[in-house]
Amino acid sequence: MAEYIFQYAKAKTKATIGDAVSFKPKAKLAKWDDAHSFALEVEGLGLFTPTVDSITGKIDGKAIDKDFNISYRQTPVNPAFNQEGGLDIVITMGKVALSNVINFIYSNDHVAGYLQPPLTQEFTTGWSERFQCNIAVTETDVIDSATGRRLVHRPDYVVNSIAFFATDQGGIQRAGGIEWETGKVGHLYRMKASSFDGKVDPVWCDWSISGQVVALTIPFAWWSDTKTKFPITIAPVGDTFGVLAAGGAEVDLEDYQYMGRCAPAGGDGDGVSITTWLRCTTDAKLARCNIYDDGAGIADETVNIFLNGETEEKLVPVQALLPVTFDFLVPPAFLNGVFYRPVAWGDGGNGELFITYDVVGGESMYFVSINYTVNPWGDPQTYTRMDGFRLAIYVTYTTGGGGGGIADKSANMGGKMIGAGLI
Numbered sequence: 549m550a551e552y553i554f555q556y557a558k559a560k561t562k563a564t565i566g567d568a569v570s571f572k573p574k575a576k577l578a579k580w581d582d583a584h585s586f587a588l589e590v591e592g593l594g595l596f597t598p599t600v601d602s603i604t605g606k607i608d609g610k611a612i613d614k615d616f617n618i619s620y621r622q623t624p625v626n627p628a629f630n631q632e633g634g635l636d637i638v639i640t641m642g643k644v645a646l647s648n649v650i651n652f653i654y655s656n657d658h659v660a661g662y663l664q665p666p667l668t669q670e671f672t673t674g675w676s677e678r679f680q681c682n683i684a685v686t687e688t689d690v691i692d693s694a695t696g697r698r699l700v701h702r703p704d705y706v707v708n709s710i711a712f713f714a715t716d717q718g719g720i721q722r723a724g725g726i727e728w729e730t731g732k733v734g735h736l737y738r739m740k741a742s743s744f745d746g747k748v749d750p751v752w753c754d755w756s757i758s759g760q761v762v763a764l765t766i767p768f769a770w771w772s773d774t775k776t777k778f779p780i781t782i783a784p785v786g787d788t789f790g791v792l793a794a795g796g797a798e799v800d801l802e803d804y805q806y807m808g809r810c811a812p813a814g815g816d817g818d819g820v821s822i823t824t825w826l827r828c829t830t831d832a833k834l835a836r837c838n839i840y841d842d843g844a845g846i847a848d849e850t851v852n853i854f855l856n857g858e859t860e861e862k863l864v865p866v867q868a869l870l871p872v873t874f875d876f877l878v879p880p881a882f883l884n885g886v887f888y889r890p891v892a893w894g895d896g897g898n899g900e901l902f903i904t905y906d907v908v909g910g911e912s913m914y915f916v917s918i919n920y921t922v923n924p925w926g927d928p929q930t931y932t933r934m935d936g937f938r939l940a941i942y943v944t945y946t947t948g949g950g951g952g953g954i955a956d957k958s959a960n961m962g963g964k965m966i967g968a969g970l971i
Contacts, residue, residue, distance in 0.1 A: 550566050550567055550568060550569060550570050550571040550572075550598070551564060551565070551566040551567055551568045551571075552564070552565045552566055552598075552600065552607050552620075553565075554605075554620075554622040554633075554635065556622075556632045556633045556791055557625065557631075557632040557633060558579075558632055558727065560578075560579065560580050560581055561578070561579045561580075561632055561791055562577075562578055563575055563576065563577050563578075563620075563622065563635050563789075564576040564578070565607050565620045566598060566607070566609075570595075571596055571597070571598040571609065572589055572596065573589060573590035573593065573596050573609045573611075573618045574587055574588065574589035574590070575587065575588055575589075575620060575635060575637065575789075577635070577712070577733060577734065577789065577791075579714075579733045579734070579791065580714070580717075580726055580727075580728065581726075582657075583657055583658055584657065584658045584659055584714050584717075584733065585656070585657050585658075585659060585733075586654065586655065586656040586657070586659045586661065586712055586733070587653075587654070587655045587656075588652040588653070588654060588762055589652060589653040589655075590616075590618060590650065590651075590652055590653075591651040591652060591653050591761075592651070593611045593613075593614050593616055594611060594612060594613050594614065595611070595612045595613070596609040596610060596611055596612065596618075597609070597610050597612060604621065605621065605622060606619055606620070606621040607619060607620045607621070615641060615642030615779065616639070616640075616641045616642070617639070617640045617641070618637065618638070618639050618640075619636075619637070619638045620635060620636070620637055621635070621636045621638075622634075622635060622636075623635065623636050623787050626786060626787065626790075627868055627869065627870065628786060628868070628869075629735075629737065629786035629787040629790040629792075630734070630787055630790030630791050630792045631790075631791060631792040631793060631794070631871075632791040632792070633791055634734075634786075634787030634788070634789055634790040634791060635787065635788055635789040636783075636784050636787060636788050637739075637784070637788040637789070638781065638782065638783045638784075638788075639781070639782040639783075640779050640780070640781050640782075641778075641779055641780060641782075642778045642779045643771075643778040643780075648765065648766040648767070648768050648771035648772075649763050649764070649765050649766070650763065650764045650765075650766075650782075651761055651762075651763050652761070652762045652763070652764070653760065653761065654757065654759075654760050654761055654762040655760065658714055658715050658716055659712055659713065659714060659715060659733055660712070660713060660715050660909075661710045661711070661712045661736070661757050661762065662710065662711050662712075662713065662757075662906065662907055662908050662909060663708065663709075663710055663755070663756060663757055663907070664702065664706050664707065664708065664709050664710065664711055664796050664797065664906060664907050665707070665708065665907065666686075666687035666688075666702070666707050666708070667685055667686065667687055667688060667689065667690055667700060667702050667707075667797075668685055668686065668687055670700075670907075671683060671685045671690050671700070672685060673685045676690075678915075678932070679692065679699055680917070681693065681694060681695075682694065683699065687702075687704070687707050688701065688702055688703065688704050688707060689701055689702075697800075697900070698800070698900060699799070699800045700797065700798065700799050700800070701797065701798045701902070702796065702797040702798075703796070704738070704752070705737045705738045705784075705785050705786060706735070706737065706738065706796040706797065707738060707752075707754075708738055708752075708754035708755055708756070709735060709736055709737045709738050709755055709796065710735070710736040710755050710757055710762065711732065711734075711735050711736075711795075711796055711906040711907070711908070712732070712733040712734055712735070712736065713730075713731050713732050713733060713906075713908060713938070714728070714731040714732075714733065717731045718730050718731015718732065718809060718811065718938075718942065719731060719808060719809035719810070719811030719890070719941070719942050719943065720811040720812070720813060720814075720888060720942060720943045720944075720945070721942060721943070721944055721945075722814065722815075722817070722944070722945060722946065722947055723820050723944050723945065723946045724946075728942070729793040729823070729942050730793040730794075730795075730809075730938070730940045730941070730942050731793075731809075731938075731942075732792065732793045732794075732795075732906070732940070733791070734789055734790050734791040734792055735789065735790050735792060735796055736755060736762075736788065736789050737784060737785070737786065737787060737788060737789070737790065738752055738753065738754065738755065738785075739752075739753045739764065739782050739783060739784050739785070739788060740752055740753065740782070740783060740784075740785055741753050741766050741770065741780050741781070741782045742780060742781050742782075742783070743775070743776045743777050743778075743780055744777040744778060744779055744780060744781075745777045747775060747777070748770070748773065748775045748776050748777075751766070751767050751770045752767075753765060753766050753767075753782055764782070766780075766782070793825075793871075793940065793942075794825040794869060794871070794904050794940050795825065795903075795904030795905040795906045795938070795939070795940035796904070796906050797904065797905055797906065797907075798827060798869075798902035798903065798904050798905075799902065799903060799904075799905060800900065800901070800902060801826070801835070801892060801893070801894030801901045801902060801903040802833070802894050802895065802896040802897070802900070802901050802920075803894070803895070803896040803917060803918065803919050803920050804893070804894065804915055804916070804917055804918070805891050805892070805893045805915065805916050805918055805925070805926050805931070806891065806892050806893075806903055806913060806914070806915045806939055806941075807840065807889045807890070807891045807913060807914040807915070807928070807931060807939070808824075808889060808890050808891070808892075808913055808938070808939035808940075808941040808942075809889070809911060809913070809938055809939065809941075809942075810842045810887045810888070810889050810912075811887060811888060811889075811942075811943075812885055812886065812887045812888075813882040813883060813884055813885065813886055813888065813945060814884065814947070815882075815884045815947040815948070816881075816882065816883055816884050816947065816948070817881075817882045817945045817946045817947040817948060818879035818880070818881060818882065818945060818946050819839060819857070819876045819879050819880040819881075819882055819943065819944075819945045820875070820876065820879065820944045820945055820946055821859070821873050821874060821875045821876060821943070821944050822837040822838075822839065822859055822873070822874050822876075822890045822892070822941065822942070822943050822944075823871055823872065823873045823874070823941070823942055823944065824837070824871070824872060824874075824890075824892050824903055824904075824939075824940060824941040824942075825869055825870065825871050825872070825903065825904045825940050826864050826867075826869070826870065826872045826894075826901065826902065826903060827867065827868060827869040827870075827900075827901075827902045827904075828864045828865060828866050828867055828899065828900070828901050828902075829866060829899045829900040829901075830866060830898055830899025830900065831866065831897060831898045831899040832863050832864060832865045832866060833863070833864050833894055833895045833897065833899065833901040834861055834862070834863055834864070834894070834895040834920065835861070835862055835864050835872070835874075835892065835893065835894045835895065835901065836858065836859050836860065836861040836862070836874060836892075836893055837858075837859040837874045837890060837891060837892050837893070837941075838857050838858050838859065838890075838891045838893070838925050839857035839876075839880060839888055839889070839890055839891070839943060840857070840888065840889045840890075840891060840928055841886055841887065841888055841889075842886075842887040842888065842889050857876070857880045858876070858877055858925070859874035859875060859876050859877060860874055860875050860876075860877055861874075862874060864894075864901065866899070869902075869904065882945045888943060889914075890941045890942065890943050891925070892939075892941055893918070893920060893925070894920065895920040895921075896919070896920055903939065903940070903941070904939075904940040905937050905938060905939045905940060906937070906938050906940070907936055907937060908936065908937060908938040909936055910936075911935075911936065911937060911938040912933055912934060912935050912936075912937065913934050913937045913938065913939040914928075914931035914932060914933050914934065915931060915932055915934065916930050916931045916932065
């Protein structure tokens with residue numbers, strides 16, 4: 549057999565390893581349907597022979613003419629790295645086999661990959677107009693210099709990683725239909741290289757993407773160091789690839805309103821809920837959402853707060869990053885072809901409340917700083933636009949409802965606790 553399939557929690561998500569004709573060091577990830585997929589194949593290593601562990605299901609591929617081995621293994625659900633499961637890729641190689649750069653042939657169908665750079669490429673140490681304070685910036689964190697409060701966080705395993713998104717979906721979905729959620733296929737995380745004898749410290753290997761080539765680079769200084777003993781192993785710190793919809797970076801939501809992707813309704817209907825991913829530390833925090841309409845979806849067009857678009861309020865407990873769903877208080881009417889933008893708003897106070905996002909070219913997210921105790925939602929015209937980002941938030945609606953339902957869910961307001969696994 550030359551092709552192997554890993555099936556994930558949602559029936560239409562799968563990873564295909566190899567090739568139907570002959571085994572190749574190739575992994576193809578498909579989500580929702582086969583028309584939304586991408587594949588990575590190790591370039592220039594000739595023929596491989598596969599072996600399969602009947603107990604673990606791990607697939608090993610060994611290059612016939614090169615000192616290079618690659619293995620693939622399906623991983624279980626792990627909220628830190630995936631929602632539906634993941635794929636571990638482990639590479640073992642001798643120095644003679646390759647340079648310090650491993651190239652993968654990248655093919656894609658209605659999916660695009662976006663590099664997630666260090667935060668030092670998004671922010672500069674010093675005064676921040678956005679946060680209205682002096683900030684200290686590292687590759688992984690943006691910190692309020694005066695208070696020590698963390699404002700943005702991108703984990704080390706996400707720095708120089710790649711997020712993959714559908715090019716034509718995300719941000720809105722029909723109840724009972726395809727679960728497009730944020731439109732994210734998943735995340736290709738940074739990996740670490742280790743020396744054979746373990747006498748030198750492991751080192752991060754960075755992903756990059758250019759055209760139809762995805763490259764994994766081992767730092768040349770480490771690669772060429774005489775202390776580094778071959779063969780070396782390149783392995784994930786969690787998953788190599790995680791199937792998920794959440795963003796890879798977190799930004800402070802306390803006393804901020806963040807507005808997400810502009811997406812069109814596919815038919816008339818009624819709003820059901822808004823879902824986003826939140827992480828709360830130290831103390832529980834209140835949060836709620838709203839929906840704005842964006843007419844024809846033209847950038848910088850007048851955006852209007854949507855009548856009856858506010859959701860219930862929830863008290864987000866101290867928790868790891870989890871999806872939180874906010875039901876609309878009164879189901880708002882959605883119109884076919886009209887574009888909508890979901891908005892999230894978090895309370896301030898002790899601890900931290902984060903919402904997630906990714907760097908995505910051609911997208912925009914918006915924000916405004918408003919104290920949560922001020923009841924009115926912000927004037928959309930006062931929001932600051934940030935190009936090149938996608939907020940992890942989406943709307944669910946039903947079709948055929950005619951819009952404008954009147955069900956009153958106000959009893960859900962004010963401190964509705966979210967239980968782990970029940971949101």
